Amino acid sequence: MxxxxxxxxxxxxxxxxxxxxxxxxxxxxxxxxxxxxxxxxxxxxxxxxxxxxxxxxxxxxxxxxxxxxxxxxxxxxxxxxxxxxxxxxxxxxxxxxxxxxxxxxxxxxxxxxxxxxxxxxxxxxxxxxxxxxxxxxxxxxxxxxxxxxxxxxxxxxxxxxxxxxxxxxxxxxxxxxxxxxxxxxxxxxxxxxxxxxxxxxxxxxxxxxxxxxxxxxxxxEGANDRVQLATLERAFQLREAEHLMIQGASLRDPHRIDIRGKLVIGQEVKIDINCIFEGEVVLADGVKVGANCILKDCTIGEFAEIKPNTIIDGAVIGDQCSVGPFARIRPDSVMNRNSHVGNFVEMKKSTLGEGSKSGHLTYLGDANIGKNVNIGAGTITCNYDGANKSQTIIADEAFIGSNSSLVAPVYVGENATIGAGSVIAKDVEKEQLAVARGKQRNIEGWQRPTKK
CATH class of the missing domain: 3.90.550.10 (Spore Coat Polysaccharide Biosynthesis Protein SpsA; Chain A)
Known part of the structure; x- marks a missing residue:
């Protein structure tokens, strides 16, 4: 019937x-x-x-x-x-x-x-x-x-x-x-x-x-006021937490997790406190998620580690990657196997090749980065000219020195080196060293401004 x-x-x-x-x-x-x-x-x-x-x-x-x-x-x-x-x-x-x-x-x-x-x-x-x-x-x-x-x-x-x-x-x-x-x-x-x-x-x-x-x-039970609504929210979240633990996940505190969508997990997944999962999130075997992370519509590969206070949205994180702490991985970004981004690194619509790393204070937007590339602290891919977005391509084994600005569209070849503090607006070919700095002047007797 x-x-x-x-x-x-x-x-x-x-x-x-x-x-x-x-x-x-x-x-x-x-x-x-x-x-x-x-x-x-x-x-x-x-x-x-x-x-x-x-x-x-x-x-x-x-x-x-x-x-x-x-x-x-x-x-x-x-x-x-x-x-x-x-x-x-x-x-x-x-x-x-x-x-x-x-x-x-x-x-x-x-x-x-x-x-x-x-x-x-x-x-x-x-x-x-x-x-x-x-x-x-x-x-x-x-x-x-x-x-x-x-x-x-x-x-x-x-x-x-x-x-x-x-x-x-x-x-x-x-x-x-x-x-x-x-x-x-x-x-x-x-x-x-x-x-x-x-x-x-x-x-x-x-x-x-x-x-x-x-x-x-x-x-x-129903919700007639916001107090009852909050009670139902906590009951729902605890039920989701119990389901995860039955599947084999380790939760540091089942009372401090928020699942606002669908979370699929593998074996030996570990989740610390105050993590939020939105949309559809997949955590493969052995994934570790640190405290205070927000993961939305993303896939995290086997044995990857998401360190505390990291936000991942619409991205794919490969096996054995390390992300954070305090990193932000935005939509259409891909981190390939064993790559790493560290504290205060932001990626947007970029690919980080296998074994490549960006340890600190970096923005990677509209960038295609090859294997085993080192991105120094303070690097920026300047992808927006005020009207259009352009791409930065960095080939395998390149080394980008700290505090560099790569003005897209630009290409950095295989095994090329960018000297620290450079502004790169022209292509750098394979195995070249590019240094683009203003000439240093040391002025004797310089008087600092005083407060008026």
């Missing part, structure tokens, strides 16, 4: 104190609702219906996909009313999963457990037992069987003692769900149409209500 997913995303999120719809606030740099959509996609949902209200235009601009159908809830009259907005789209002969756009940490495995729990004649409900159920709808059972849900404001003193609570996430047949929704009443303390009332309706028809449970309670 086919699956459709209804995601409730109409809340304004007043307590967020924001102009954004609540579901667009991010966990790991991705809107909460996108985490929920991703889960629906993993389940191979045939249709995904996104019920929106406040900030609909912003939501549609931020969240896209051919498999998404946006359904407007013009008036926020409760969760039952929200799901009912999608009823015209739902088919009788399909099953429907109801999710929440501000509950981003529910695992796919938990949802699969919920789906498997559904009886042929009835529905399944995701519940969780907590120490403090205040504010949540309580699961009411009779001889172990679920017979209904009572909301906090409508609960009796006895019902308030129940610790099994409703997550709101449920799975039911399309025809059943539409029938139950059409009969909802708003005769309650809130004057709203509660989705939870369909549980009692299901029981009244003699149908079964089975429950499934998440591995940890945080899977069912």
């Amino acid at each position: 086919s699956l459709s997913v209804v995601i409730l995303a109409a809340g304004k999120g007043t307590r967020m104190k924001s102009s954004l719809p609540k579901v667009l606030h991010t966990i790991a740099d991705k809107p909460m609702v996108e985490h929920v959509i991703d889960a629906a996609r993993f389940l191979d949902a045939e249709n995904i219906y996104l019920v929106y209200g406040f900030g609909g235009d912003i939501l549609k601009a931020k969240v896209t996909g051919d498999d998404l159908t946006f359904v407007e809830q013009k008036e926020q009259l409760g969760t039952g009313h929200a799901v009912d907005m999608a009823s015209p789209h739902l088919k009788d002969d399909e099953n429907v999963l109801v999710l929440y756009g501000d509950v981003p940490l529910t695992r796919v495995s938990t949802l699969e457990r919920l789906i498997a729990a559904k009886p042929d004649n009835g529905m399944s409900l995701l519940t969780v037992t907590v120490d403090n159920p205040t504010g949540y709808g309580r699961i009411v059972r009779d001889y172990g069987q679920v017979v209904g849900i009572v909301e906090q404001k409508d609960a009796s003193q006895e019902q308030l003692l129940i610790q099994e609570i409703n997550s709101g996430i449920l799975y039911a047949n399309g025809a059943d769900l539409k029938r139950w929704l059409s009969n909802l009443s708003n005769d309650n303390a809130q004057g709203e149409y509660y989705l939870t009332d369909i549980i009692a309706a299901c029981h009244a028809e003699g149908k079964l209500i089975e429950t499934a449970h998440p591995d940890i309670a945080i899977e069912t």
Whole structure:
């Protein structure tokens, strides 16, 4: 039987104190609702219906996909009313999963457990037992069987003692769900149409209500303010850290890592504190990442070492390379095997050949550098003339002296040497020495300026 997913995303999120719809606030740099959509996609949902209200235009601009159908809830009259907005789209002969756009940490495995729990004649409900159920709808059972849900404001003193609570996430047949929704009443303390009332309706028809449970309670928690959002962020990051450690990574402190995309690791990877991984990052076997590094959309080769406070963005770092500390490797840069850049070296759209090194205080922009080249401290490839970018080519085994400026376009040949402090604006051929300095003058009796 086919699956459709209804995601409730109409809340304004007043307590967020924001102009954004609540579901667009991010966990790991991705809107909460996108985490929920991703889960629906993993389940191979045939249709995904996104019920929106406040900030609909912003939501549609931020969240896209051919498999998404946006359904407007013009008036926020409760969760039952929200799901009912999608009823015209739902088919009788399909099953429907109801999710929440501000509950981003529910695992796919938990949802699969919920789906498997559904009886042929009835529905399944995701519940969780907590120490403090205040504010949540309580699961009411009779001889172990679920017979209904009572909301906090409508609960009796006895019902308030129940610790099994409703997550709101449920799975039911399309025809059943539409029938139950059409009969909802708003005769309650809130004057709203509660989705939870369909549980009692299901029981009244003699149908079964089975429950499934998440591995940890945080899977069912939402974010109504920025404090709760931060709690979910830390829970997400700790879960990602645990996954890395299970795969064999060594983390200096699992509580101080941020993964904001997809991180793929090999064996014997070591990651120090306060590292951020964005986009798609691959760390091969034996990679070491020092403290306070930011790695974005990059590939790091085997046994490479990324030293502390280094930023790598859109680059490829080869096997056994050494980068940093305090280096910045910008997009379209490639460091080949066993090459090295040190502190305060920046590369942009450049290639550093095998065994080549640039130890300190250097800018390499639009440069193609061969094998075993030495780049002295303070070297600059002057790649921009104010209108156009030009390339610097440095052949194998060249030696670039400290504090040199290579004015592109320029070529430095194999085994050539550039004397320290030179400004090179003309090609230097193979094995030549180029020295381009102004004539030194030593002036006797020079008086330094004094402060006026």
